[in-house]
Amino acid sequence: MTKRAYNFNAGPAALPLEVLEQAQSEFVEFRGSGMSIMEMSHRGAIYEGVHNETKQLLTELLGIPEGYQILFLQGGASTQFAMIPMNFLQGRTGSYVMTGSWADKAVKEAKNFGSTHIAASSEANQFRSIPSLDTFNVPEDSAYLHITSNETIEGTQFQQYPDAGSVPLIADLSSDIMSRPLDVSQFAMIYAGAQKNLGPSGVTVVIVRDDFITEVPKTVPTMFRYETHVKNNSLYNTPPAYSIYMVNLVLQWIKGKGGLAGIERQNREKSGLIYQAIDASGGFYNGFAEKDSRSMMNITFRLQNEELEKKFVKASEAEGFVGLKGHRSVGGLRASAYNAVPYESCKALAQFMAEFQRTNG
Structure with missing residues (x-):
């Protein structure tokens, strides 16, 4: 495989x-x-x-x-x-x-x-x-x-x-x-x-x-x-x-996986990795949702302009990431970290985001 x-x-x-x-x-x-x-x-x-x-x-x-x-x-x-x-x-x-x-x-x-x-x-x-x-x-x-x-x-x-x-x-x-x-x-x-x-x-x-x-x-x-x-x-x-x-x-x-309590712990850890990458970026990434309303499932964020967002999507696809383009009605970027998305995928995305900022910031 x-x-x-x-x-x-x-x-x-x-x-x-x-x-x-x-x-x-x-x-x-x-x-x-x-x-x-x-x-x-x-x-x-x-x-x-x-x-x-x-x-x-x-x-x-x-x-x-x-x-x-x-x-x-x-x-x-x-x-x-x-x-x-x-x-x-x-x-x-x-x-x-x-x-x-x-x-x-x-x-x-x-x-x-x-x-x-x-x-x-x-x-x-x-x-x-x-x-x-x-x-x-x-x-x-x-x-x-x-x-x-x-x-x-x-x-x-x-x-x-x-x-x-x-x-x-x-x-x-x-x-x-x-x-x-x-x-x-x-x-x-x-x-x-x-x-x-x-x-x-x-x-x-x-x-x-x-x-x-x-x-x-x-x-x-x-x-x-x-x-x-x-x-x-x-x-x-x-x-x-x-x-x-x-x-x-x-x-x-x-x-x-320990039922819903076990799944929630995993989901909070996974989404936390990506939100941390957003919050630690010094404004390079900007979360769309207000912090007290943030979803564990769908993490939405923007970059400074659409051209940079298109570059982010293209670069992410080259590294094996799928589905990071935001919904066509609102644009931007979105990572959907549902139950079955592995922790390793979220960790890889957070690392990719840091590297993309390093080379494009």
């Missing part, structure tokens, strides 16, 4: 090498069945075993209490932006915290189905921070309060989640789920596309409280009703079976 890239892609993102190797060994024949898991019926006992084991691993690692359902859906977080207001607005108002590009997409979708209210926003400072919790204005009659836990593009992350009181709290955790311990009982619903910390693209994990899905309008199409998938164990239609199997392997890998 040739040397693996230093993969800092924002999504689809790095997967653990051990997981890839196990999937490779099981690809053609799965557990003595004479076929790949990609070939077998989702109604069969073998696949259903994997399906239910994946739910159990999520329950164990996240400490999901009773009274919640785990769903495996398709369409990514972008489909959830529409499913949530379709199921829950019902003539009421959905409150949203505006923290950046993905929160904005969620609000725009919700407006197609009902009224929205911006409970807090950091737009005034170009989404460089998470709004202070004491600035939140959440009407008590809101259908829900929606937050984006981690903004992948801007590189900000909630360090503490809001207490929404009697208003159901919904969180898009697509880019930081399983990166640190989480009190699921704070939320009526959380959801996450798998392609950053959970596995490959193709499956979206939804964790929803039972009492939150009891009054959904019958006019919502069958496939867009959460209760459809609850009643059928996410097997109403053919699920993204291989992606769910890969999530299973990733969850086993996380468990072997």
Whole structure:
């Protein structure tokens, strides 16, 4: 095998090498069945075993209490932006915290189905921070309060989640789920596309409280009703079976790393290496996010001008680094150090940054 890239892609993102190797060994024949898991019926006992084991691993690692359902859906977080207001607005108002590009997409979708209210926003400072919790204005009659836990593009992350009181709290955790311990009982619903910390693209994990899905309008199409998938164990239609199997392997890998507490320690060490390179550069590198809102997952920074940033990207690619160019909508530079990105890759990037500054400062 040739040397693996230093993969800092924002999504689809790095997967653990051990997981890839196990999937490779099981690809053609799965557990003595004479076929790949990609070939077998989702109604069969073998696949259903994997399906239910994946739910159990999520329950164990996240400490999901009773009274919640785990769903495996398709369409990514972008489909959830529409499913949530379709199921829950019902003539009421959905409150949203505006923290950046993905929160904005969620609000725009919700407006197609009902009224929205911006409970807090950091737009005034170009989404460089998470709004202070004491600035939140959440009407008590809101259908829900929606937050984006981690903004992948801007590189900000909630360090503490809001207490929404009697208003159901919904969180898009697509880019930081399983990166640190989480009190699921704070939320009526959380959801996450798998392609950053959970596995490959193709499956979206939804964790929803039972009492939150009891009054959904019958006019919502069958496939867009959460209760459809609850009643059928996410097997109403053919699920993204291989992606769910890969999530299973990733969850086993996380468990072997000491669970979410162990993963968080590693993530803080990894992101700390890169933030230290930024902060110690004397202004050569400038972090985009304010320090009290910095993401462990997506580290965003700028150089003095776009030409130097282009030179940085070109030089990094020559050294085996992948995915350091910032999102096309905002530019700049971004290193996505998700769970599966090795410590060694982050250390190599910090060293590369110091050398690039030495030769270009």
